[in-house]
Amino acid sequence: MLAAAGVMVVRGMVKSDKGSTQASPAGFANPAAAQTAAGGPATNSGAAAAAGETSVGTTLGAFSELNTAAAKTDAVFIYLPAKEGTAANPPSATMKGAARRIESTGLKCGLFTLKAGSRDYDQVAAQVTVPAVLAMVKGRGMSAISGDITEAKLVQGFVAASRSGGCGPSAGAGCCPK
Numbered sequence: 416m417l418a419a420a421g422v423m424v425v426r427g428m429v430k431s432d433k434g435s436t437q438a439s440p441a442g443f444a445n446p447a448a449a450q451t452a453a454g455g456p457a458t459n460s461g462a463a464a465a466a467g468e469t470s471v472g473t474t475l476g477a478f479s480e481l482n483t484a485a486a487k488t489d490a491v492f493i494y495l496p497a498k499e500g501t502a503a504n505p506p507s508a509t510m511k512g513a514a515r516r517i518e519s520t521g522l523k524c525g526l527f528t529l530k531a532g533s534r535d536y537d538q539v540a541a542q543v544t545v546p547a548v549l550a551m552v553k554g555r556g557m558s559a560i561s562g563d564i565t566e567a568k569l570v571q572g573f574v575a576a577s578r579s580g581g582c583g584p585s586a587g588a589g590c591c592p593k
Contacts, residue, residue, distance in 0.1 A: 471507040472526030478535045488525040493549040503546045506564045513569035552577040
């Protein structure tokens with residue numbers, strides 16, 4: 416039921432945002448254009464980040480930089496920090512732990528932070544509670560994790576994103592913008 420609701424939301428957003436671009440099946444989808452959420456019960460297995468740390472991995476100014484910055488990866492976690500004026504340490508240890516688990520399966524996983532205040536950040540932050548982490552799989556889909564960000568939730572988000580269909584020849588009717 417949740418999957419059907421998610422598909423309907425994404426489909427409506429794609430139709431209403433015809434000016435946005437979707438990534439090709441070989442690249443990462445643009446979360447500013449469409450967003451789905453993941454959830455589920457999990458336990459907190461991540462340690463708190465070091466005080467003063469504000470980003471995880473490479474900082475991106477826009478999602479358009481992702482296909483170049485993550486060209487040699489299969490999946491990425493993108494941290495969206497809290498809006499300015501609110502204190503929250505990034506879940507760097509949690510993200511690194513989830514990336515290690517994914518990489519143990521033979522996939523390459525990258526870690527990034529989307530710069531707060533960028534146009535893409537504002538579009539995604541309007542759709543998901545920040546701080547959040549986006550789990551994205553190249554040629555597939557994406558999933559957002561917010562609230563209590565744990566390693567288990569990040570891995571669940573990765574699995575959900577890897578099962579999502581990208582727009583392409585095998586995608587269902589109505590998936591890709593015309």
